[in-house]
Amino acid sequence: MQIAPRKVVNAWCMYDWANSAYNLVITSTIFPAYYEAITKNRLPDNEVEFLGRKFVNTALYNYALGAAFIVVAFMSPILTSIADYRGNKRNFMRFFCTMGSIFCCLLYFFAPEYVSENVNRLSSTSLNIGIFCMVLACIGFWASLVFYNSFLPDLVPPRLRDRISARGYTWGYIGSVILQILCFIVVFLPGKFGFNTPFEANFMPPRISFVLVGLWWFGFAQISFRYLPISTVKERHERKNVFSNGFLELKKxxxxxxxxxxxxxxxxxxxxxxxxxxxxxxxxxQFGAKELHLPIDKLIITIMIIQLVAIPGAIIISRASEKFGNIQTLMACVLVWIGVCIGAYYIYTDIQFYILGATVGLVMGGIQSLSRSTYSNLMPDTKDTASFFSFYDVTEKIALVMGMFTFAFIEEQTIKFGGMRNSVLALMVFFMLGFVWLGFTMRKAKRLTQKAEG
Structure with a gap:
């Protein structure tokens, strides 16, 4: 296949630049710390009430995200079927990008009520707004990625997919760090923006950051939407029922x-x-705030370390895959993740948290990028890339739901004797199973290669 023009490939990478701000600010740094700060209270174990049931505040957060991923997993096959039928993945990607960015902005209204100088109260209405906007922004982000990922095999041949995939992640890290720095300025220098009272200084800057994320995401994504191609009429498939067809495609x-x-x-x-x-x-x-009692500035420093280290990490892992092979490199990364889980159980200081964050950063972007390109390279030669990537995304989302629900459930059940530390240690089992199956994958690939050569 021919390589797409440079401006088209760069436009594809630019969407990572645009939407990674959500992943950093909303998923990883300011919003989780803000959520923990305004939902903790004097009730046993920081319980909050949502839809008539009491939850540990951080468990509710994880359950809500898990619910969002269930919705994305169910929607993905339908969405890709519709997009394939219309022959325009770009428009559906634009719709969910717009949806996600709008609900990021609406998180501005997730705020406590002022009672007195040192007292504030989070109403059930505000909690509901925060949870629902968080869920809908999450759905917008991940649903748009279904279409974004499916563009990769349409743009470049297999020999370039590892490198272009890594480039996308690298651009994403750079863009998200730039916006994070802008948010830092607002959060750490509230007086410069007219937020002079303690209440304003504590709660207005994070809310401004949520709006900045929505605007950044929506604004830079327009570059991608301008240049990414749509399918020709000949490449569009006729479907009798686009809603059921997505699941039939997964079955196929x-x-x-x-x-x-x-x-x-x-x-x-x-x-x-x-x-x-x-x-x-x-x-x-959440782990840093709740288990280590780190303030928001130290939490943000840790996530920034992850982002900055992830840039060279993604490049190093991409180069390692070229030298040692994709599966072998993935196995090495998974071993590092097992060490991260063990280390997290025993850490108690901010320095230890920084070191662990740097380790996570080295393998975070690289293993995601390499997984995406490995799947792309193992796919058969087909124009129906959306269906194959829908299967990939559904697999990822169902796994994530299981991970989030397991993490939240173990925390709730062991809140008196370990809580989140037990949850992190339990995740080690997932990595161990992943390592074992990667070994099976490598062995099967070698056998098929030897059989073909023999």
């Missing part, structure tokens, strides 16, 4: 996987280690 992909044992084994391994990776990343800030 599963049938094809039975004839592709290496790809099938890889997806099993990806399911297990992906459950651990995403959960660690989503819960890192």
């Amino acid at each position: 992909v599963w049938s094809q996987l039975k004839q592709m044992p290496v790809l099938k084994l890889f997806l099993v391994s990806f399911f297990w280690y992906s459950a651990g990776i995403q959960t660690v990343f989503l819960a890192a800030t």
Whole structure:
């Protein structure tokens, strides 16, 4: 296949630049710390009431994210079927980008009520707004990625996918760090922006940051939408029922996987280690705030370390895959993640948290980028890339749901004797299973190669 023009490839990478601000500010740093700060209270174990049931505040956060990923997992096959029928993945990507950015901005209204100089109260209405906006922004982010990921095999041949995938992640890290710095200025220098009272200084800057994320995401994404292509009329498929067809396509992909044992084994391994990776990343800030009692500035420093180290980490892992092979490199990364889980159980200081964050950063972007490109390279030669990537995304989201629910459930059940530390240690099991299945994948690939050569 021909390589797409440079401006088109760069436009694809630019969407990572645009939407990674959500992943950093809303998923990883300011919003989780803000949520923990305004939901903790004097009730036993910081319980809050949501929809008539009491939850540990951080467990509610993880359950809500898990629910969002259930919705995305269910929607993905329908969305890709509709996009394939219309022949325009770009428009559906634009819709969910717009939806996600709007609800990021609406998080501005997730705020406590002023009672007195040192007392504030979070109403049930405000909590409901925060949870629902968080869920809908999450759905917008991940649903748009279904279409974003499916563009990769349309733009470049297999030999370039590892490098272009890594470039996208690298651009994303750089863009998100730039916006994070702008948010830092607002958060750490509130007086410069007219927020002079303690109440304003504590609660207005994070809310301004949420609006900045929405505007950044929506604004830079327009570059991608201007240059990314739409399918030609000949490439569009006729569907009698686009809503049921998505699930039929997944069934079709599963049938094809039975004839592709290496790809099938890889997806099993990806399911297990992906459950651990995403959960660690989503819960890192909560862990630092709740278990280590770190202030927001130290939490943000840690996530910034992760982002900055992830840039060279993604490049190093991409180069390592070229030298040692994708599966072998992924196995090495998973071993590092197992060490991260063990280390997290025993850390108690901010310096230890920084070191652990740097370790996570080295393998975070690289393993995600390499997983995406490995799957792309193992796929059969087909124009129906949206269906194959829908299967990939559904696998990832179901794994993430299992990871988030496991993390939240273990925290609630062991809140008196370990809480989140037990949750992190339990994630090690997911990585161990992922490592074992990667070993099966490598062995199967070697056998098929020897058989073909023999």
